[in-house]
Amino acid sequence: MWLRRQGCLRPAGCGVEELRRRRREREAALRKARREQQLISKRLLRDDAPEEGEGGCVAVILGQAEIQQFLQLAQRGTEEKERGRALVSLRRGLQHPETQQTFIWLEGSMRTLVGLLTSNQALLQLEAARCLHELSHSEQSAVAEACLPATSYLLTYLSGHSSDFILCPRLHSPTTHAATVATWPKAELWGCCGVCLVPSLHHLQVNNALLITHGALSTLGLLLLDLAGAVQRTEDAGLELLACPVLRCLSNLLTEAAVGAVGEQMQLRDERVVAALFILLQFFLQKQPSLLPEGLWLLNNLTANSPSFCTSLLSLDLIEPLLQLLPVSNVVSLLVLTVLCNVAEKGPAYCQHLWPGPLLCSLLGTLAFSDTEVVGQSLELLQLLFLYRPEAAQAFLQQSGLQALERHEKEAQLQDRVHALQQTALHS
Numbered sequence: 001m002w003l004r005r006q007g008c009l010r011p012a013g014c015g016v017e018e019l020r021r022r023r024r025e026r027e028a029a030l031r032k033a034r035r036e037q038q039l040i041s042k043r044l045l046r047d048d049a050p051e052e053g054e055g056g057c058v059a060v061i062l063g064q065a066e067i068q069q070f071l072q073l074a075q076r077g078t079e080e081k082e083r084g085r086a087l088v089s090l091r092r093g094l095q096h097p098e099t100q101q102t103f104i105w106l107e108g109s110m111r112t113l114v115g116l117l118t119s120n121q122a123l124l125q126l127e128a129a130r131c132l133h134e135l136s137h138s139e140q141s142a143v144a145e146a147c148l149p150a151t152s153y154l155l156t157y158l159s160g161h162s163s164d165f166i167l168c169p170r171l172h173s174p175t176t177h178a179a180t181v182a183t184w185p186k187a188e189l190w191g192c193c194g195v196c197l198v199p200s201l202h203h204l205q206v207n208n209a210l211l212i213t214h215g216a217l218s219t220l221g222l223l224l225l226d227l228a229g230a231v232q233r234t235e236d237a238g239l240e241l242l243a244c245p246v247l248r249c250l251s252n253l254l255t256e257a258a259v260g261a262v263g264e265q266m267q268l269r270d271e272r273v274v275a276a277l278f279i280l281l282q283f284f285l286q287k288q289p290s291l292l293p294e295g296l297w298l299l300n301n302l303t304a305n306s307p308s309f310c311t312s313l314l315s316l317d318l319i320e321p322l323l324q325l326l327p328v329s330n331v332v333s334l335l336v337l338t339v340l341c342n343v344a345e346k347g348p349a350y351c352q353h354l355w356p357g358p359l360l361c362s363l364l365g366t367l368a369f370s371d372t373e374v375v376g377q378s379l380e381l382l383q384l385l386f387l388y389r390p391e392a393a394q395a396f397l398q399q400s401g402l403q404a405l406e407r408h409e410k411e412a413q414l415q416d417r418v419h420a421l422q423q424t425a426l427h428s
Helices: 017-041 064-076 081-092 097-105 109-117 124-136 141-147 150-161 180-201 205-213 218-234 237-252 259-266 269-289 287-301 307-315 319-323 331-345 347-352 357-367 373-387 391-398 401-406 415-427
Strands: 003-005 008-012
Touching: 017 180, 064 081, 064 097, 064 109, 064 124, 081 124, 097 109, 097 141, 097 319, 109 124, 109 150, 109 307, 124 141, 218 237, 237 269, 237 287, 237 319, 259 287, 269 287, 269 307, 269 319, 287 307, 287 331, 307 319, 307 331, 307 347, 319 331, 331 347, 331 357, 331 373, 347 373, 357 373, 357 391, 357 401, 373 415, 391 401, 391 415
Parallel strands: none
Antiparallel strands: 003 008
């Protein structure tokens, strides 16, 4: 991999473009693997165990006649509560694969459910969304694909409501004010619709470009801004229910978007998107650290091939806040380092903003990690930094950088890269 020439080491037969090509290939494989992993994972709004019905009995498998009865009652019942109870019974039944199969083959069933989702009665909308949620998380691809007719309605619903109305406080107490009681289901409905949209998008992979053309990125980008505004106005920790689907949808669609057109398709200034994302990252750090990878993965996809988003990251002075996330976990550290590699890869002008600064000190810290992926990504970032800012190598040596590298000399996965970086630092 590395050849000696005139007393120093250099990448064998490659220069800047070759390094970039290798990074692009590795990042493409990583994005594809993570996309599949994210979309397969089950983020249900309920526990994994089937719910119990009235009287403590586990919900039973429904046959065709029972499904038809519940749908007809939900459509034509005389009272809203009665219609809602019918959908609750249907939803419980839809937790069973057998009921799901029966439902999707029943003529008009999905059309009826979408009709209830788009009705003007909040409780019916919520229960219809919950039914779609059960279906969309099915292990059977045919069942999840049957949800596709609802996709356009989900997008329309998500984009057609005021965040002031949707992002209201969640209901935690029986003494909650009546006005809040009247509006709280909308928050859960919005979140449920968002979660349903993520499997739907999985099965629409071949048509993601069409979704983008019809404004999906713009819609989700605006929702991201709404969420950022909402978390600044409320301390409610329940907002992660809404944020996670939006972040995932955006991340997954960005893997399909044309590189040069992301900003234009989102119809938003890069700074607004990046600023909103960091507001959410700070919110997650305080309220729900387990969701930090969702936001960082979106930041990775935004910066991977877009110099303008990297410029926004630098112009808003967000490198140091990003480095402050490194101690959270190995997964978070890996994603933070990947984003920084995206920035450094863009060339000397970008690396000038990375060093001088706290980056080298932070990397000395991550080199002490036991996780080989984190260490490997740290080595890659150092390699890019030394390539574009050779003087940073001298600062690295002065801060006991070689001693930090020596810890990993005997690790098979890192050995070659460690030795190469040692020589690069010594000969810079």
